Each structure stands twice: as structure tokens, then as C-alpha cells.
Amino acid sequence: MDEKDRLLLTLLRRNARSSIVALARDLGLSRSATQDRLARLVSSGAIAGFTTVEGSDAGGRQCAYLMLTLAPGRRCAEVVPKLRKIPFVSLIHSLTGPIDLLLRVDGDGIADVEQARAAAAAVSGIASVATSILLDRHLG
The missing domain is CATH 3.30.70.920 (Lrp/AsnC effector binding domain/regulation of amino acid metabolism (RAM) domain)
Structure with missing residues (x-):
């Protein structure tokens, strides 16, 4: 895992709904290179899954x-x-x-x-x- 991968993980922790284009811009990479990195992080187990974080208006949680x-x-x-x-x-x-x-x-x-x-x-x-x-x- 290199510095770009660590930055990608940080960006996803902050906002997992970011588009590939926005992530690529923040990483200084192309869209396809960012998509490849994301796929590699998922397949390697560095990203084990995706979840929902409910906002304060989720109602009684x-x-x-x-x-x-x-x-x-x-x-x-x-x-x-x-x-x-x-x-x-x-x-x-x-x-x-x-x-x-x-x-x-x-x-x-x-x-x-x-x-x-x-x-x-x-x-x-x-x-x-x-x-x-x-x-x-x-x-x-």
C-alpha cells in the first residue's frame, strides 16, 4: 500500500459517497487509475466492506x-x-x-x-x- 492508497482510504472514510471523479481529482490521478486502485483495495481486503452511517435525522437511533x-x-x-x-x-x-x-x-x-x-x-x-x-x- 502506497501513499496514494492511504490517501484514498482517508478520503473514503470522510465521505464514502464521493464519486470516482472527485476522488481522482483529490488524488491527482485519472478516473481509471483511481477505479483500479479502489478495486485492488477491495480485492486485497484492505477495504472489507461498505456500510451506512446514519445522520442525526435517522429517527430514534x-x-x-x-x-x-x-x-x-x-x-x-x-x-x-x-x-x-x-x-x-x-x-x-x-x-x-x-x-x-x-x-x-x-x-x-x-x-x-x-x-x-x-x-x-x-x-x-x-x-x-x-x-x-x-x-x-x-x-x-
């Missing part, structure tokens, strides 16, 4: 982040398969530092967040769960 710590001696690989099955969990990252796992919950309301939180807390190997409700998006 609730987003929250769950910060999980593991019980002593437990590993992420042991609990992640169970966490993947929890409804409304849309993202799971393992982290360094005092928090072991970060989960994003996208539900239709606070009850969905509470349901996901309770399910995560019930997973064997999870020592604690802290919840932060998303107030506003400023980028992405």
Missing part, C-alpha cells in the same frame, strides 16, 4: 460504546465469538491499556443498548462493562 475488561487469565479470542452474536453490536475492537475490548452498539433506542450491555456482561470471562452513550458525531 441510539449509539453507544461498551468498554469491556476481561477477567484475569482470559483472552479476547475466548469471548469475541460470543460477543459477535449479541444483537445490535456492530463493531468489536481489542485495545491496549486498561480497556480490553470496545464494542459499538447501534440500536433503535436505549432499551436495545441496555439489552446489548446486559448480554455482554453475562458473557463468561467479562469482568466489567462500562457504557458511554454517543452524543454527537463530529467526523465520520
Whole structure:
């Protein structure tokens, strides 16, 4: 992956709806060269998929982040398969530092967040769960 590929990924993170022509202009490349780069990033797995990010007018959607710590001696690989099955969990990252796992919950309301939180807390190997409700998006 070169500097143009990294810039293309950054541009797509900011606005995945950008046209190939606009991306090409920002990259300083031709439309076909930009399309080829995008196709290569998808086929190589650098871009694993596409998703929808709902705006504030999506109507009642609730987003929250769950910060999980593991019980002593437990590993992420042991609990992640169970966490993947929890409804409304849309993202799971393992982290360094005092928090072991970060989960994003996208539900239709606070009850969905509470349901996901309770399910995560019930997973064997999870020592604690802290919840932060998303107030506003400023980028992405």
C-alpha cells in the first residue's frame, strides 16, 4: 500500500459517497487509475466492506460504546465469538491499556443498548462493562 492508497482510504472514510471523479481529482490521478486502485483495495481486503452511517435525522437511533475488561487469565479470542452474536453490536475492537475490548452498539433506542450491555456482561470471562452513550458525531 502506497501513499496514494492511504490517501484514498482517508478520503473514503470522510465521505464514502464521493464519486470516482472527485476522488481522482483529490488524488491527482485519472478516473481509471483511481477505479483500479479502489478495486485492488477491495480485492486485497484492505477495504472489507461498505456500510451506512446514519445522520442525526435517522429517527430514534441510539449509539453507544461498551468498554469491556476481561477477567484475569482470559483472552479476547475466548469471548469475541460470543460477543459477535449479541444483537445490535456492530463493531468489536481489542485495545491496549486498561480497556480490553470496545464494542459499538447501534440500536433503535436505549432499551436495545441496555439489552446489548446486559448480554455482554453475562458473557463468561467479562469482568466489567462500562457504557458511554454517543452524543454527537463530529467526523465520520
